[in-house]
Amino acid sequence: MAETVNIKRLAQELNISIATVSKALNDSYEISLKTKNRVWTLAKELNYTPNPAASNLRSHKTKTVAVVIPCVANNFFSLSIKGIEEIARQYGYHVLIYQTHENIEAEVAFTNSLLSGRVDGILTSVSSSEYNSEYYTNLVKKIPLVFFDRVYENLDAVKVTTDDYEIAFEATVHLIECGCTKIAYLYGLENLPAGKARFAGYADALKAHQLEVSEQLVVKYSDDEETNLQQIKTLLQVHQPDALFSSIEEFIIPAYCACKELCLQIPSAVKILSFSNLSTAPLLNPSLTTITQPAFEIGREAAKCLFKILHNKQLDDEQNIVLKSMLIKRDSTAC
Amino acid sequence: MAETVNIKRLAQELNISIATVSKALNDSYEISLKTKNRVWTLAKELNYTPNPAASNLRSHKTKTVAVVIPCVANNFFSLSIKGIEEIARQYGYHVLIYQTHENIEAEVAFTNSLLSGRVDGILTSVSSSEYNSEYYTNLVKKIPLVFFDRVYENLDAVKVTTDDYEIAFEATVHLIECGCTKIAYLYGLENLPAGKARFAGYADALKAHQLEVSEQLVVKYSDDEETNLQQIKTLLQVHQPDALFSSIEEFIIPAYCACKELCLQIPSAVKILSFSNLSTAPLLNPSLTTITQPAFEIGREAAKCLFKILHNKQLDDEQNIVLKSMLIKRDSTAC
DNA sequence: TTTAATTACGTAAACGTTTTCGCGTGGCCA
DNA sequence: TGGCCACGCGAAAACGTTTACGTAATTAAA
Structure with missing residues (x-):
């Protein structure tokens, strides 16, 4: 023994x-x-x-994949990981986790360190701090890689995303139908296709209803929580929008706090709607209307794609998988 | 090239x-x-x-640790992982993630699979489904292992926990001081020391104030969400407690829903207090009084301990690290 | 001057697999 | 009887490191 x-x-x-x-x-x-x-x-x-090391060394297969994401302590990403891990388990793969904290240098350092045969493939949702397209153009030539949610476009790589444009359009229309005419936008992920698509959906919906798209009604996300709160308060005071459309979960708390501090009733004075995977959205005061992405399924799909690639299976006709988000209407946008 | x-x-x-x-x-x-x-x-x-495989094979070191937890899609665990990953990064270690989904067989299978030299050490928060002490007694002899939060006791292994008993006692006293005399308990983790300590703190606080501890005021956690909701509704209807003390986050949504469905006002009709790491606790309707564990620090501390062991450094005098939780009083227990 | 110690580097084995190639056996068919 | 093929297995190299040990040259000690 x-x-x-x-x-x-x-x-x-x-x-x-x-x-x-x-x-x-x-x-x-x-x-x-x-x-x-x-x-x-x-x-x-x-x-x-x-012995996995001996096996890896000889066969050049590790039965391991890496997940490179901004942060695990985020409902969307933790659900994605759950999905990834579930599929990985079925295929007998191991899962390494790397958090970039939205830092592009860390992102590059991690992925580079994975190139020496530590993993067979990578699943990633890229940092929002910068759009470093050249780096990924080279990377995808060196290792199987699948992007999910936060992707790079025009690369030779599989992408799993959601219908950001359409759902943002739909959500904006919902606000308009509730009588809103001055809808402010809390802008996150502005460097990324997802962020741009969401904003485009919002803007196009406004235009389609003869409403003006104004720079002044846009607050851009800052790393600093306090800054976000102050910006939203200023927005509410100066421009008095009748709705806040938040493109990322991180704006929810400052948005609610701002309204509370300014004694603005939700939804009568201002309606709020946000992209979010918060399980407590129904319990907020008032309950929050959300665009909820199928985070768990995104993780599953991305992992499935990667394993198909790793097993040289033919991928379905195209490289992009687009899943549908859900607009869940609650009290924060009640008419 | x-x-x-x-x-x-x-x-x-x-x-x-x-x-x-x-x-x-x-x-x-x-x-x-x-x-x-x-x-x-x-x-x-x-x-x-x-090449890591070659290096591992020869040196028997992997610069990799495993984290075995019930589920990443949980605020406590995702924060813990964040802490673990941060420390691992500092030490140049890689982090593997395994989710047991509270399944003891999966837990055993995973940890066994790690014994073949895939990792240098393990960080784990054990499944609540069973208390399989013999297994871990043997395991800790084979590989460096650190328990965090959900631990096994009387083993030769380092444990990082929180002051479950004391904080549960303090929280219960808080409810009593708010005038509650019939405090129900939503019981989670009953197989684990943490769960037992929380209940003991609750029970002892009641006794210290000449209040009766009744089996009838206890609801035990079920995997099935619907069951939990029904049990809480029944509890509220039949025994009419004036407070709900929830020992785990998973009871929050059913508790709030039950009160809503029964038209019981929080906090006037019934007060609610829960162990929780929800960031949206202040935004709930009404805002939730929580016992918040320092999840991030727990992860950091556990990781630090493991790396100390891996580097043969002397651990501080004792094997148990106990961190303090915080009782954050909000509207759900307002007097 | 002799001897021991130190410094800086090389040789070669080892880690535990996978994989290519080759070999012997037996069965089948002509 | 001879030739061929399929089958089942073994020998040995290879994967890219680390490390125990050896050795030559230089330095320090006696």
């Missing part, structure tokens, strides 16, 4: 070669069923587990 | 042995500074990155 149990040991006990043992363990056609069974039973008996 | 760049290649280009290159890269005292510099500059120039 104290002896380390490896292939050599199994071979000795069974009086066969280590090559045969290895092939038997991998269920090779070269080995007779009889021998396989002998190997399998002894392996189970001795509680043999293959 | 197409050539794979490994130690052999560096050695050839510099006309020195691969042993020297390896030692230089590892900053060995055996190598002169002059040679080291030659190696380092060429390594940078050729963008050399060591």
Whole structure:
């Protein structure tokens, strides 16, 4: 029991070669069923587990994928990881996690460190701080990579996204139909296609209803919580919008706080609507109308794509998978 | 550039042995500074990155730790992971994630699969479904392991926990001081020390104030959301408690929903208080009084302990680190 | 001057697999 | 009987490191 149990040991006990043992363990056609069974039973008996390092070294496969995301402590990403992990488990893969904290240098450093054969593939949702297209153009040539939600476009890589433009359009129309005519926009992810699409959906919906799109009604996201709160308060005081359309979850708390501090009733004085995966949206005061992305499914789909690539399976006709978000109407936008 | 760049290649280009290159890269005292510099500059120039599999195989170190937890899509755990990842990054370690979904078989399967040298150590918060002490008694002999929050006791392993008993006691006293005399308990983690300590704190606080501890005022957690909701509704209807003390975050939504459906005003008819790491607790309707665990710090501390062990540093006098939770009083327990 | 110690580097084995190639056996068909 | 093929297995190299040990040259000690 104290002896380390490896292939050599199994071979000795069974009086066969280590090559045969290895092939038997991998269920090779070269080995007779009889021998396989002998190997399998002894392996189970001795509680043999293959040494992953040796296996990786020789076969250049790690059965491991990396997930590179801004932060795990975010409802969307933690749900995505849950989905990824579930699929990875089915395929027998291991999952490494790397948080960039929206820092592009960290992002590049991590992904570079993964290129030395530590993982077979990468799932990533990129940092919003910068749009470093050249880097990823080169990266996708070196390692299988799937983008989810926060993607780079025009690259030779699979992307899993949501219908940001359409759902933002739909949500804006919802606000307009509730009588809003001066809808402010809380702008996040402005460097990324997702952020741009959301804003475009908002802007186009306004235009389609003969409403003006004004720079003055836009607040851009800052890393600093206090700044966001102050900006929203200023917006509410100076321009008196009748609705806040928040493109990211991080604006919810400052938006609610701002209204509270300015004694603005939601939804009578100002309506609020936000992209969000908060499970407590129905319990907020008042309950929050959300655009909820299928975060769990996004993770699952992205992982499935990656494993298809890793197993050289033909990907479906196109490289983009677009999932549908849901507009869930609640009290914060009640008419 | 197409050539794979490994130690052999560096050695050839510099006309020195691969042993020297390896030692230089590892900053060995055996190598002169002059040679080291030659190696380092060429390594940078050729963008050399060591092959982790080969390194692991030979040195039996992986620079990788595993985190085994019930689920990442939970505020407490995602914050813990954030803390773990931050420390791991500082030490240059990689982080593998495994979700057990409260399934003890998955938990055992995962940890067993980690024993073949895939990781140098494990950080875990165990499943609540069962208390499998024998398994962990053996496990801690085989691999460095640190428990956090959900721990096994009386084992030769480091534990990072919070002051569950004391804070539950304090919270219960808070409810009593608000005039509550019939405080119901929503019981989670009942198989684990944390769950038992929380309940004990609640029960002892009641006794200390000459209040009765009644089985009838206790609802135990079920996997099924609907069941929890129904149980709480029944509890409210039949026994009419004047407060709900929830020992886990998962009870919050059903508790609020139950009160809403039964038209019971919070906090006038019934007060609610819960263990929780929800960032939106202040925005709930009404805002929720919480016992908030320092999840991020727990992750950091647990990781620090593990790395101390891995580097054979002396651990501080004792094996248990106990961090303080915070009782944050809000409207749901307003007097 | 001799001897021991130190410095700087090289040789080669080892880590535990996977995989290519080759070999012997037996069966089949002509 | 001879030739061919399929089958089942083994020998050995390879993956890219780390490391115990050896060695030559230089330095310090006696």
